[in-house]
Amino acid sequence: MNRRKWTGVAASVTAAALVLTACGGGDNDQAGGGLQGTDQAAQGSWAINEQPYDQVKQGGELKWPLDALPDNWNYNQLNGPLVDHDYILSALIPKLHVADKAGKIVVNPDYLESATLTSPDPQVVTYKLNPNAKWSDGTPIGWEDFDAQFKALNGTNEEFSVAGTTGYEDIEKVEKGAADNEVVVTFKKKFAEWTSLFSPLYPKSLNADPKTFNEGWIDGPKATAGPFKIETIDQTAKLVSVVPDPNWWGRKPKLDKITFRVVERAALADSLASDAIDWYKIGSSVDNFQRAKAMQGVEVREAPGKSYNHITFNGAETSILADQKLRVAVMKAMDPNVYAKGILGPIVADPKALGNHFFLQGTANYVDNSAPIKADKEAAKADLEALGWKMDGEFRKKDGKQLDIRIVSTAGNPISEQISKLTQAQLKEVGVNVIIDAQPSATFFSDFVNTGNFDMVGFGWSQTPWPISSSKGIYYLDPNSVNQNFGRIGSEEINKLLDQANAELDDAKRVELTNQADKLIWEAGHHLPLYQVPGAVAVDAKLVNFGAFGVADPDYTAMGFAA
Template identity: 55%
Template sequence: MSRRITLAAMALVAVILTPTACSGPRDTGGLLGSDQAQDGVADINPTDRSKLKDGGELKWPVDQLPDNWNYNHIDGTVTDGARIIRTIEPSIFVQKADATVEPNKDYLEDFTITSTNPQVVELKLNPKAKWSDGTPISWEDFAAQAKANSGQDNAYQTSSTTGYEDIEKVEKGVTDQDVKITFKKPFAEWKSLFAPLYPKAMNATPEEFNKGWVDTPKVTAGPFKVGAIDRTAKLVTVIRDESYWGVKPKLDKITFRQVDRTALADALANGTIDFCEIDSNIDLYQRAKSMPGVVIRQAVSPDYSQITFNGAESSILNDQKLRVAVMRGIDTKTIARALLGKMTMGEAQVTGNHFFLVGDKRYQDNSSVASFAEDAAKSELDTLGWKLEGDYRTREGKELAVRYVIPSPNPIADQVSKLVRSQLKAVGVKVDIQPVPMADFFKHYVNVGNFDLASFRWLSSAFPISSTKPIYYLDSKSTNQNYGRVGNREINELFDRATIELDDTKRAELVNAIDKRVWEAGHQLPLYQLPGAIAIRSDIGNYGAMGYATSPFNYVDIGFTR
């Protein structure tokens, strides 16, 4: 299933990019800027497989290990977990750097839309594809996954029902490897579903779906398989699966190691890891530039930094007008300048849209209702009855204090939260910053709504509607990824219309209409668009700044140059 996947750093969302191609190696020793990264172009040191060494270990840093190896569970939809899971489980479609998608021939030989009313999609699976227990991948796996994620049984703790809820039935075609999917109503982004695909046994019962894969993946079907899961050493190793029927990986193994953000530079310098995302860390950027054998690669990044507001009854921010008033006291341009000013050519990009980023032809700034205006913020807070008494505001004896939860250690989250605290103090809002361990941040705080404000990144897919609906759609039966429980009937109805709209122009218009309502609801505040830079060993081929080519990464072609 395609939905936004969370990153415990300091950034969020993205949208579809444009042209295609791959760029060759280039010198990025200067400042990062739009003249160095083009839409739809990855910067990966493209290398023919014949020129890569056979074998080797890629040392990959992560913020955390998977809380659940079921990506579709509410605790499983986290970026680091997804990156590990996609080495070992099937993705039937793959995203390219320009956000287009194509069938993954190792699993899907062909597909056909045989009817549009009702919408019927037929998949022809690769007959060689099989699970690690020897069972062929079949239509039954698709049927079980569709049912488990449909929302029909609330005992399944899904992170999203988008798309699956629109499926009427999944049937066997001529053979077990022919899948016939009939939709109750059109679903424009149907290619976002079944990513990753799981065996039917995992989806058979709520107990297995929710808890059966917490400790380990029981069955795999990818180019790699699990070699070791060491919670004490905080690492997961996947090794080449010799029984894989597709193209064999060049690497012997990939080791995913949990590394604190503050330790990334040292870990890269001493060889503990082979690359790291720079994000908006100027210190990491400066150190990486001077490291021998390390280069900086950059591509337009499909994510941006954001602050999620909690609108649940348990939060002081459950009042929509109060959320918007508080937003108006936060100066995103100043934050972007402070974080990215030394890494960009010109102004750092803030975004006025939750769905389409700056540079996308469908982008429009819809933020006026909640954009920074200190005097307006003060006036709106006064009108709501929050009166200034000393440094901070009170109403009916209660202080206007918000709890800002951030992952720790994380220098970027720390810096942003302190800037926000200073800015909101100027309008009389007290901010209590609560750093929590990185491993607990999502599971014990974000996922369960244990915050007033929370900062993290969302990494988008090529499907802007289906990847965002779980975030902004208010579902009375499930939180999905709407961690702040903010929304309304109008947003839901617009999503329902956009989901079935097959005309690209009309669908984009509906998405911008949704965005306006999201701003009005005070759902979350985008901060800045990420530069998309990565520091990486210069002898690594076919990996680097990937653009949208992340679902999954092309793991089999990553390797070390001769």
């Protein structure tokens, strides 16, 4: 099960849940020195100064900025799926399938000899493990690791605080195959994007019981199985360093060390200029783009972005936005094009709002389904009036209560601040008072997003190569588990369509069902996609096999410096 990741006003997907990122946000600049728009950036491209492995310098330290250190090193736990966590994790923990440059899902030979759909009905997948693959304690990676992860994530035990159950809930059993390195997974219900499962894969000890799953890896990983291993985790200095693992059976890394360090968004450009870091995401930041273009020895590398910034609405009973009609009325007053042009306009020639919750612009399956929430301030005013929210001075009131909506954002993040202020200004025009509540990035997700402590909240979703299954946990309304549906908004009809889509092995039919669900998600007022974040980064020009990876998974053994 891969889940979407969240970013501090942006995030990404893996299967089972998305990855989150805070809002924020080359070799192929367009004429005029700007960035390519999402329609122009060619899918299947990257800008990493690609060089043959044997021509990369041996040694060196890559200094990598983060927004925050992981709240939990168990990526499958509710607090785990952050983009920053995935950056570190990808050097340490097995991913059985990865995406290549074109977004094609391929077997990772470091861990698998093969993964085959050996029966379509009942669905059976047989994995043949690389016999050299082992955990850092010397234990071979085996079928019991698969079995323990399936049992922890299938949703049958609610004491496991999981980020998502997608895919695992469809498995009937996991068994040892004909050989010691063979794993047989039998499904009770078809699951189309099965290659998303067991990536990442954890040792059985982590999944042994709820307490270990939820708390055992808060301070750090207890076992690894990647080209790198942990050297230091320093919570005071806010850094993590990893070094090559001498017991790694695959291709040896070129780098001597990667140091991941927390750097405030506003300090990224200065940190790169002073050599404190070796790269940063430009994302939506005009200032960081302009600073990068002016730096000596720095390149702007650009590939298609795979994250988007949005605003999630809280539909829980405790929120002012529990009423679907009120949510929709408020959304109509928030024009995504205002955000796209206001934030990206200075660096992207023709930025466009995003009209789909599942598929990104520039991909074959993208369709704009946003018609139910068409931006229209006059319609928004009429809807608010009909709901009994009458103008009383500067803002609207109903039954003596002012229409105050609290938006939570990340402090010290210029893009988050800009999004919040644009929201405040647009909603003031229709009589809604927006209260901006900026919180530290270190507690933004754990204390506010994950707990539903907001009326509106801005962050980003970063997609995985499995856009349908990885998104299910965001939109599926499960009374027993929040998963990643932080706004607690949904319906049985949406659930049914998502179930059907994830069980449909025909690609075209699966996409059709997903777009049907997307239209209902717009109507429900779940969240408002704003714009796709440019996939541009500022990079030390000496770095090779590193930069804007587009839809690909990075190869940590090949990244390094020019010889």
